[in-house]
Amino acid sequence: MIPILQVRNLSVRFGGLTAIADMTMDVREGEVLSLIGPNGAGKTTAFNAITGYLAPTSGGIAFRGKSLKGMRTDAIALLGLVRTFQKTSVFGGRSALDNVLIGLHLRARQTPLAILLGFPYVEREERELIEEARKILGFVGLGKREKEQASALPYGDQRLLEVAIALAAQPKLLMLDEPVSGMNPSETAGFMAKLAEIRKLGITVLLVEHDMKMVMGVSDRVVCLSQGRIIADGTPAEIQRDPEVIRAYLGERFRRVVGGNA
Amino acid sequence: MSEKAKPLVTAAWLLFLVSIPLWLDNAYLLHVLIVTGIFIIAAMSLNLLLGYAGQLSLGHVAFFGIGAYASALVSLGFKVTLWPQWALTVEPKPVWLAMLTGMLAAGASGWFIGRIAFKVRGAYFVIVSISFAEVVRLVAVNWVELTQGPMALNNIPPVEAFGFVFYRKPANYWLVLGIAIASYVLIRRLVHSRAGRAMVALAENEALATSVGIDVTRYLVLAAVVSATMAGTAGALYAHYVRIVDPDVFLFIYTVTMVIMVITGGKGTLAGPVVGGLIFGLLPEGLRAAAIAPEAQWIVYGALMVLVVYFLPQGIVPALKKVRG
Numbered sequence: 086m087i088p089i090l091q092v093r094n095l096s097v098r099f100g101g102l103t104a105i106a107d108m109t110m111d112v113r114e115g116e117v118l119s120l121i122g123p124n125g126a127g128k129t130t131a132f133n134a135i136t137g138y139l140a141p142t143s144g145g146i147a148f149r150g151k152s153l154k155g156m157r158t159d160a161i162a163l164l165g166l167v168r169t170f171q172k173t174s175v176f177g178g179r180s181a182l183d184n185v186l187i188g189l190h191l192r193a194r195q196t197p198l199a200i201l202l203g204f205p206y207v208e209r210e211e212r213e214l215i216e217e218a219r220k221i222l223g224f225v226g227l228g229k230r231e232k233e234q235a236s237a238l239p240y241g242d243q244r245l246l247e248v249a250i251a252l253a254a255q256p257k258l259l260m261l262d263e264p265v266s267g268m269n270p271s272e273t274a275g276f277m278a279k280l281a282e283i284r285k286l287g288i289t290v291l292l293v294e295h296d297m298k299m300v301m302g303v304s305d306r307v308v309c310l311s312q313g314r315i316i317a318d319g320t321p322a323e324i325q326r327d328p329e330v331i332r333a334y335l336g337e338r339f340r341r342v343v344g345g346n347a
Numbered sequence: 348m349s350e351k352a353k354p355l356v357t358a359a360w361l362l363f364l365v366s367i368p369l370w371l372d373n374a375y376l377l378h379v380l381i382v383t384g385i386f387i388i389a390a391m392s393l394n395l396l397l398g399y400a401g402q403l404s405l406g407h408v409a410f411f412g413i414g415a416y417a418s419a420l421v422s423l424g425f426k427v428t429l430w431p432q433w434a435l436t437v438e439p440k441p442v443w444l445a446m447l448t449g450m451l452a453a454g455a456s457g458w459f460i461g462r463i464a465f466k467v468r469g470a471y472f473v474i475v476s477i478s479f480a481e482v483v484r485l486v487a488v489n490w491v492e493l494t495q496g497p498m499a500l501n502n503i504p505p506v507e508a509f510g511f512v513f514y515r516k517p518a519n520y521w522l523v524l525g526i527a528i529a530s531y532v533l534i535r536r537l538v539h540s541r542a543g544r545a546m547v548a549l550a551e552n553e554a555l556a557t558s559v560g561i562d563v564t565r566y567l568v569l570a571a572v573v574s575a576t577m578a579g580t581a582g583a584l585y586a587h588y589v590r591i592v593d594p595d596v597f598l599f600i601y602t603v604t605m606v607i608m609v610i611t612g613g614k615g616t617l618a619g620p621v622v623g624g625l626i627f628g629l630l631p632e633g634l635r636a637a638a639i640a641p642e643a644q645w646i647v648y649g650a651l652m653v654l655v656v657y658f659l660p661q662g663i664v665p666a667l668k669k670v671r672g
Binding site: 136138157158159160162163167168169170174175176177178179183186187188190191193195197200201203207211214250251253254 | 532533536537539540541542544545547548551552554555556557558559560561562563569573
């Protein structure tokens with residue numbers, strides 16, 4: 086089976102700085118793949134290049150066999166590749182429900198002309214969209230907060246709302262950029278459970294995360310980046326033993342604490 | 348206000364607005380209401396761009412003026428030499444067709460500005476939009492063969508439809524009221540739809556909007572075209588009501604007036620431009636009626652505006668909503 090996402094010899098350079106050098110990796114359908122590495126390793130840059138926010142210097146990216154070269158972010162989302170952001174990113178001035186409704190953009194069929202002329206199907210579709218948005222909010226556990234303004238939600242809830250917005254866009258591959266950063270341990274545990282449910286919906290997940298307990302707990306495979314290069318690729322158990330990964334990122338302490346009981 | 352009472356309140360308001368010419372026995376006040384109504388339509392159109400799509404178009408009066416000029420010219424007929432040997436002659440056309448031309452011309456310039464806004468955002472867009480209005484004004488002043496320049500286009504015919512001539516003030520009042528209501532309904536439909544949400548998303552967080560598949564350019568252009576067409580309609584109404592158009596319709600002060608109406612009333616709310624428009628459209632007349640010294644009238648106007656913006660930064664309508672709970 087063709088991998089859902091193929092990254093081939095991807096390089097991104099900003100002037101003289103090489104952010105990503107010759108990155109090649111696959112994401113297989115249905116798996117949870119984590120991308121780890123020290124700060125500045127190029128994880129978010131890889132996300133940006135894959136989702137069309139910046140043009141790679143060289144190399145290719147294919148999603149479900151289709152090249153993404155030159156495609157805009159919104160067109161990539163239409164194919165089913167949706168990401169969240171490292172820094173909390175919601176539509177702050179709007180209610181939680183409105184946030185998810187915006188996320189449902191691609192699911193709606195109404196055209197500008199039909200909207201202006203007030204075709205009855207537009208109103209019918211609006212009611213369906215609101216139902217759908219409520220379902221998604223309920224799924225991430227924000228069902229009771231639909232009327233609250235997004236920017237007024239507690240931090241952890243804003244992060245959940247981000248995932249709700251991304252889920253509304255019907256991703257086949259969901260790319261999460263440090264989804265639990267800033268969450269407390271119980272919120273993180275809750276999020277891990279949520280991720281398992283997302284997976285059951287048949288959504289493939291590409292995760293960037295620094296919380297190693299979460300990474301090792303939810304991932305099928307882990308790819309480790311350092312200074313723009315992939316230095317290791319394997320199962321969580323393999324990654325934890327990899328001397329290169331320990332030296333560049335995890336540290337000796339990790340081998341003793343987590344690696345010991347792995 | 349309960350949900351059940353809402354349609355009743357709306358109906359009462361409409362009835363009140365429609366009935367005004369029947370009991371208001373003052374032609375001058377009716378004139379002020381008509382002009383204010385025209386400005387409210389323009390302010391509502393600006394609100395779509397500024398309040399929902401989040402783009403400050405400080406050249407909005409250009410769309411208004413283009414609508415006014417195009418409609419006036421087509422209804423009067425004109426002849427211009429486009430090339431030494433080639434002249435374009437347009438015979439006078441019926442007013443409804445002229446107004447449609449005015450709307451289309453304004454909409455087309457809105458499309459152009461919308462495409463530019465894709466390239467330049469924020470302060471740069473503000474400058475581009477101001478410059479656009481200024482360039483159009485200079486064309487209106489200097490292309491004398493077409494526009495008569497500062498001599499103005501005179502004797503513009505009044506609106507005529509189905510053999511009825513909108514000559515007297517009550518008829519014009521109802522016409523403006525009808526088009527204002529239609530504009531309000533159109534904007535409300537747009538705002539409560541996928542398209543309106545896409546515009547809001549663009550204003551709130553463009554990167555996130557594109558990540559969920561919103562083609563921001565498309566919706567920015569849509570907002571600009573609808574907004575410009577609506578402003579152009581207001582301009583065409585203006586031309587056929589006052590029946591004279593000169594390059595002063597492009598003055599920056601008119602854009603400022605629209606922005607004041609939108610900001611004080613509450614940008615990004617449906618009722619905001621209407622409330623702000625009524626207050627700041629009728630205020631100069633109210634102050635005159637209060638027999639305040641002429642030089643003090645504008646000081647009061649300015650002071651009131653500053654107070655509203657200072658104490659109700661979100662605008663009057665959102666503040667009222669908050670008070671109600």
